[in-house]
Amino acid sequence: MSSKKQIFAEGYCGKKLFLIFVIGSIFGALYEQILNLVKVYFTTGDIVWSLRRGVIYGPFSPIYGVGAVLIVYFLVRPNYSKLKTFIYGALLGGAFEYIISLLQEIFTHTTSWDYSNHFLNINGRTTIPFMICWGLFTLIFAKYIYPFISKLIEKIPVNIGNIIFYILLIFLVIDMFVSWTALIRSAMRREDIEPITPVGEFYDKVYPDTVLSKSFPNMEFKVRKDK
DSSP, rough: OOOOOOOOOOOTTHHHHHHHHHHHHHHHHHHHHHHHHHHHHHHHHHOOOOOOOSSSSSOOHHHHHHHHHHHHIIIITTTTTHHHHHHHHHHHHHHHHHHHHHHHHHSSSEEEETTTTTTTEEETTEEHHHHHHHHHHHHHIIIHHHHHHHHHTTTTOOOOOOOHHHHHHHHHHHHHHHHHHHHHHHHHTTOOOOOSSSHHHHHHHSSOHHHHOOOOOTOOOOTTTOO
């Protein structure tokens, strides 16, 4: 009797979702960089390739990674119709974009986008046209891109897949923790709060605003109203 062949990250398991997060993070960073290149070219005629990411180390934009996981878990797994996938994708994308913008402003006193001057914007955090775009992207991703990526992931040999999984997991957990706590410390510096621990002193020395501005060039500081 032959035993069933073991498949790496089969179905909608945690390993599959994490790798979808990683892939979404990489493609999100690449998308932002290409978008910025196009904008700069049509504005100035210059070809500029600058970093657009959500962490200090590596080509990752975790916001897109989380978005990809949400789409897979809430919209792909139930296998909705194309119409429902589009509608739910538009609502999910808009709500997610709004919440992330709000949380970033609350915890880091910064913003990475402001749609206040855009047509049909919602408090400058998202817009109805962008939500429609999110719906279209969700439909394409859910029905065509994800099935292809899922099959590729499941073809990875189990031993190799597990090694890749744990290396990426440890690296990204540390990377995201350091990146986002550095941003929080940056917000504290702008409030003239002195470090009270060696950790704070370390962040001020290794991750000053000059370093963070290179890693997050599209990030803008919010000006306090009482200043």
